Amino acid sequence: MAKPVSIEVWNPNGKYRVVSTKPMPGTRWINLLVEQDCRVEICTQKKTILSVEDIIALIGDKCDGVIGQLTEDWGETLFSALSKAGGKAFSNMAVGYNNVDVNAANKYGVAVGNTPGVLTETTAELAASLSLAAARRIVEADEFMRAGLYDGWLPNLYVGNLLKGQTVGVIGAGRIGSAYARMMVEGFKMNLIYFDLYQSTRLEKFVTAYGEFLKANGEQPVTWKRASSMDEVLQQADVISLHPILDKTTYHLVNKERLALMKKEAILINCSRGPVIDEVALVEHLKHNPMFRVGLDVFEDEPYMKPGLGDMKNAIVVPHIASASKWTREGMATLAALNVLGKIKGYPVWSDPNRVEPFLNENARPPAAAPSIVNAKALGLPVSKL
Numbered sequence: 252m253a254k255p256v257s258i259e260v261w262n263p264n265g266k267y268r269v270v271s272t273k274p275m276p277g278t279r280w281i282n283l284l285v286e287q288d289c290r291v292e293i294c295t296q297k298k299t300i301l302s303v304e305d306i307i308a309l310i311g312d313k314c315d316g317v318i319g320q321l322t323e324d325w326g327e328t329l330f331s332a333l334s335k336a337g338g339k340a341f342s343n344m345a346v347g348y349n350n351v352d353v354n355a356a357n358k359y360g361v362a363v364g365n366t367p368g369v370l371t372e373t374t375a376e377l378a379a380s381l382s383l384a385a386a387r388r389i390v391e392a393d394e395f396m397r398a399g400l401y402d403g404w405l406p407n408l409y410v411g412n413l414l415k416g417q418t419v420g421v422i423g424a425g426r427i428g429s430a431y432a433r434m435m436v437e438g439f440k441m442n443l444i445y446f447d448l449y450q451s452t453r454l455e456k457f458v459t460a461y462g463e464f465l466k467a468n469g470e471q472p473v474t475w476k477r478a479s480s481m482d483e484v485l486q487q488a489d490v491i492s493l494h495p496i497l498d499k500t501t502y503h504l505v506n507k508e509r510l511a512l513m514k515k516e517a518i519l520i521n522c523s524r525g526p527v528i529d530e531v532a533l534v535e536h537l538k539h540n541p542m543f544r545v546g547l548d549v550f551e552d553e554p555y556m557k558p559g560l561g562d563m564k565n566a567i568v569v570p571h572i573a574s575a576s577k578w579t580r581e582g583m584a585t586l587a588a589l590n591v592l593g594k595i596k597g598y599p600v601w602s603d604p605n606r607v608e609p610f611l612n613e614n615a616r617p618p619a620a621a622p623s624i625v626n627a628k629a630l631g632l633p634v635s636k637l
């Protein structure tokens with residue numbers, strides 16, 4: 252068994268043992284746990300992705316709760332080990348929890364937390380950044396400049412796409428997809444087409460109101476359309492951003508056939524999860540369509556890229572940093588810690604995981620509730636009346 256080599260301990264005499272598989276930003280999350288009689292153990296081992304064996308060793312014989320990461324495989328083996336150690340709480344430090352087998356957690360009565368809301372705008376901003384970078388070829392132009400190749404202004408140098416008046420397509424118009432859509436519509440006066448299993452009435456109202464504002468000021472109004480299929484979005488949009496959860500229905504949602512439906516000069520952005528795109532098919536598509544561009548924050552086999560992707564000039568690739576703003580990462584740590592603490596203390600579950608601001612106010616005590624437990628219903632946990 253691979254034994255973790257390095258652990259940082261806070262409040263050694265605390266009654267409840269809470270393990271974090273990684274150091275997390277800020278100290279508020281540690282203080283909140285320590286104030287409530289937790290002994291906090293943080294794994295400081297210099298290894299980016301911990302194996303199941305590493306985490307079993309961290310859990311040990313007695314562990315009340317674990318804060319884990321999206322890179323870890325939380326399935327039957329780990330929930331069984333946590334349950335054997337007396338643990339009843341786990342939280343991902345992430346909103347996405349496709350790395351967690353929630354059925355296995357249910358079997359062992361372990362609450363599974365996630366961190367919605369606090370990363371919505373930050374993630375949408377990165378998707379918007381990638382959209383702009385791809386449309387205006389910023390990374391290619393930066394490389395050209397640094398290579399000392401610039402010898403004067405030219406009419407055809409790094410000509411890209413104007414976003415104003417084009418159509419932005421959003422697949423998965425939940426929290427992040429809607430925030431991204433609002434940024435692109437308001438910021439760049441783009442028209443919207445979206446596909447989601449559910450109607451996004453708030454988003455539609457926003458675009459309608461902004462369109463009326465533009466019209467009243469003598470400008471071309473922006474428009475919206477809820478597509479009846481994903482293919483409609485792919486065919487009609489100029490910039491398409493993917494924001495669904497990853498599950499069986501969204502695995503390889505963008506495949507060879509669907510890439511072929513898109514405009515030759517379209518831009519595809521993925522800040523959701525890598526396997527939503529068939530990355531091998533994407534590399535082929537990029538090779539045969541040099542004006543097609545992608546901006547990718549996530550990859551099918553993270554941390555690896557499929558062969559050839561890194562060589563493509565029409566691809567911008569960044570290492571899963573969409574939620575990486577200081578405020579958001581500290582907030583994610585806080586929400587994850589409060590999920591675990593809430594279950595340990597027997598608090599009810601917060602009633603609306605889209606409204607987590609009260610937990611993030613540094614000047615007030617957080618509510619006595621677990622902010623977001625995804626299997627609360629399955630475990631029959633009480634809901635907060637706050």
Ligand SMILES: NC(=O)C1=CN([C@@H]2O[C@H](COP(=O)(O)OP(=O)(O)OC[C@H]3O[C@@H](n4cnc5c(N)ncnc54)[C@H](O)[C@@H]3O)[C@@H](O)[C@H]2O)C=CC1
Pocket residue numbers: 346347348367368370374422423424425426427428446447448449494495496497500501522523524548549571572573574
């Ligand atoms: N790259 C990064 O660092 C980050 C990635 N994420 C990813 O983004 C995902 C979305 O996060 P939120 O917006 O907070 O979640 P959300 O639950 O608010 O939105 C997801 C949306 O996807 C829709 N959806 C589900 N299945 C679909 C399908 N088959 N076709 C079309 N739409 C479908 C849902 O109806 C929902 O509206 C997370 O699950 C996570 O995987 C989230 C934060 C940061």
Ligand SMILES: O=C(O)C(=O)CO
Pocket residue numbers: 321344345346347348370573574
């Ligand atoms: O929260 C998530 O789901 C992420 O991917 C990291 O922010």
